[in-house]
Amino acid sequence: MSVIEVKNLTVKYENTVALYDVSFSIEKGTLAIVIGPNGAGKSTLIKSILNLVPFAGEVKIFGKPFNKLSKEEHLKIGYVPQKFNFPKSLPITVDEIMHLSFAKIPISKLEKEKRIEKFLKMAHLENLRNYKIGDLSGGQMQRVLIARALMFLPEIILMDEPLAGIDVAGEKTFYEFIDSIHQRFGITIMLVSHDVTSVDKYADLVLCLNKRLVCYGKPSEVLTESNFHKLYGQDMGAFRHKPCPKDGPCELYKEQEVK
Amino acid sequence: MPLFLQRALAAGIITSILCAFVGVFVITRKMAFFANAVAHSSLTGIAIGFLVNTNPFWSAIGFGALVGMGIGYLYRKSVLFIDTVIGIFLPSSMALGIILIGFVKGYKPSLLSYLFGDILAVTNSDLYIISVLSLISFIFLTAFFHEIIIISLDEDWARVKGVAVNPIDYTFFVILSLIIVVSTKIVGIILVSALIVIPPASAMNVARNFKETMIYSILFGIISAILGIWFSYLFDISTGPSIVITASIIFAITLIARRKK
Ligand SMILES: Nc1ncnc2c1ncn2[C@@H]1O[C@H](COP(=O)(O)OP(=O)(O)O)[C@@H](O)[C@H]1O
Numbered sequence: 001m002s003v004i005e006v007k008n009l010t011v012k013y014e015n016t017v018a019l020y021d022v023s024f025s026i027e028k029g030t031l032a033i034v035i036g037p038n039g040a041g042k043s044t045l046i047k048s049i050l051n052l053v054p055f056a057g058e059v060k061i062f063g064k065p066f067n068k069l070s071k072e073e074h075l076k077i078g079y080v081p082q083k084f085n086f087p088k089s090l091p092i093t094v095d096e097i098m099h100l101s102f103a104k105i106p107i108s109k110l111e112k113e114k115r116i117e118k119f120l121k122m123a124h125l126e127n128l129r130n131y132k133i134g135d136l137s138g139g140q141m142q143r144v145l146i147a148r149a150l151m152f153l154p155e156i157i158l159m160d161e162p163l164a165g166i167d168v169a170g171e172k173t174f175y176e177f178i179d180s181i182h183q184r185f186g187i188t189i190m191l192v193s194h195d196v197t198s199v200d201k202y203a204d205l206v207l208c209l210n211k212r213l214v215c216y217g218k219p220s221e222v223l224t225e226s227n228f229h230k231l232y233g234q235d236m237g238a239f240r241h242k243p244c245p246k247d248g249p250c251e252l253y254k255e256q257e258v259k
Numbered sequence: 260m261p262l263f264l265q266r267a268l269a270a271g272i273i274t275s276i277l278c279a280f281v282g283v284f285v286i287t288r289k290m291a292f293f294a295n296a297v298a299h300s301s302l303t304g305i306a307i308g309f310l311v312n313t314n315p316f317w318s319a320i321g322f323g324a325l326v327g328m329g330i331g332y333l334y335r336k337s338v339l340f341i342d343t344v345i346g347i348f349l350p351s352s353m354a355l356g357i358i359l360i361g362f363v364k365g366y367k368p369s370l371l372s373y374l375f376g377d378i379l380a381v382t383n384s385d386l387y388i389i390s391v392l393s394l395i396s397f398i399f400l401t402a403f404f405h406e407i408i409i410i411s412l413d414e415d416w417a418r419v420k421g422v423a424v425n426p427i428d429y430t431f432f433v434i435l436s437l438i439i440v441v442s443t444k445i446v447g448i449i450l451v452s453a454l455i456v457i458p459p460a461s462a463m464n465v466a467r468n469f470k471e472t473m474i475y476s477i478l479f480g481i482i483s484a485i486l487g488i489w490f491s492y493l494f495d496i497s498t499g500p501s502i503v504i505t506a507s508i509i510f511a512i513t514l515i516a517r518r519k520k
């Protein structure tokens with residue numbers, strides 16, 4: 001059963017076409033990873049699935065257009081935005097964000113406390129509960145957003161570069177958790193990633209996006225040199241360490257002789 | 260205590276509490292400009308009231324609510340040049356108000372009392388209107404407290420979770436406008452944004468979390484109103500400015516308290 005269906009999706013902002021004629025579907029229990037260069041429309045894709053930007057085409061989630069979802073279905077959708085814009089000077093703690101997000105959700109107080117505790121712990125935030133969010137680092141804030149999304153025990157999770165600013169150890173914990181919930185409970189996950197190396201290891205499905213859907217399929221089929229070229233305009237080697245290209249700004253470091 | 264002073268105190272305290280309460284959201288959403296725009300437009304509303312011979316308080320409230328929805332719409336569209344829009348709209352609506360008041364025949368309303376407030380002239384019927392509108396505002400703000408915070412912090416996320424963002428937000432803009440117009444009775448058009456911005460800003464200097472921000476903001480609002488009105492009576496100075504200066508002194512104290520931490 002497909003839980004996310006996208007047909008002929010086109011999104012235009014004033015002058016730019018961010019997405020053009022994108023179609024795909026994601027089956028229940030799939031871990032799909034979206035890759036693509038900056039400005040490829042990855043965030044726009046997530047936002048159109050969640051009905052947060054105006055679009056042309058058809059998008060269905062749980063088999064329905066977004067505005068036809070029931071209250072219960074809304075709660076089953078988890079979203080980790082790429083950015084969280086809030087006034088840094090506002091004194092609001094990690095704990096308060098979690099509790100406020102849970103307000104008016106029909107589960108018991110005890111259950112709420114338990115989930116908040118568990119997910120803060122998973123995100124290594126248990127010691128930061130009473131920190132103001134303005135005092136957190138980018139990576140810590142990102143972990144708050146992940147914990148906030150996961151504590152609803154969503155059945156579909158859309159995450160927009162959730163790992164930005166998170167260290168390697170945290171990344172491993174994160175992927176292991178994601179991997180286990182999608183295998184054990186059939187949770188559907190769509191995540192945007194910058195990091196092409198983890199795609200190979202965890203993804204069931206890869207979507208390569210560069211305004212159009214450049215490729216779509218199993219990692220082994222899709223992650224080819226030629227697709228990389230289409231996507232990033234260069235080969236996979238560009239993502240490994242290389243000497244300074246001739247006449248590039250990288251040369252400036254050498255001249256300065258970094259000690 | 261003379262009756263007029265009792266009325267002044269009652270009106271001052273009620274509006275300060277509401278302004279300080281709603282002000283926390285206004286600051287969170289960076290909407291201080293909103294308070295100024297709605298307040299300034301209320302002069303046009305007042306003039307319309309005089310011209311069509313109804314209670315200018317009501318026409319100011321109605322007009323303020325309309326303007327609030329309009330500016331709310333622009334704010335929601337995140338129009339990039341909203342600063343410019345407000346910069347044009349604010350003096351224009353005030354100029355229009357002043358011109359319209361010039362056309363009022365017979366009894367001329369005193370511009371100064373609208374610009375700077377005249378709390379000591381609050382009548383029983385004013386107090387009645389203030390109480391009813393405050394009650395409505397208070398009920399809305401407490402009933403939708405969580406939704407308003409969630410929307411203020413992360414609107415996209417609120418939408419994903421199925422919060423009825425648009426209806427709640429537009430009602431919020433209308434309620435905010437009501438609070439602003441009602442408060443111009445106390446401190447006047449020019450100073451009303453101070454009642455909305457200063458107490459929460461002071462609270463944010465010393466609060467350790469959101470709950471404390473709310474509590475301190477309301478507390479500072481009440482203290483500013485009581486001390487401000489008392490000083491104005493004691494030293495025979497204008498009430499609105501006296502309240503605002505008191506609030507600013509509290510801000511300065513909280514700022515020092517924060518530096519010391
Ligand atoms: N709100 C917006 N208004 C105008 N242009 C936008 C907006 N959001 C994104 N864009 C443009 O759309 C394109 C795709 O952006 P985005 O979806 O954020 O890409 P990605 O997440 O892949 O980096 C970019 O060219 C970006 O500049």
Ligand SMILES: [Mg+2]
Binds near residue numbers: 042160
């Ligand atoms: Mg993005």
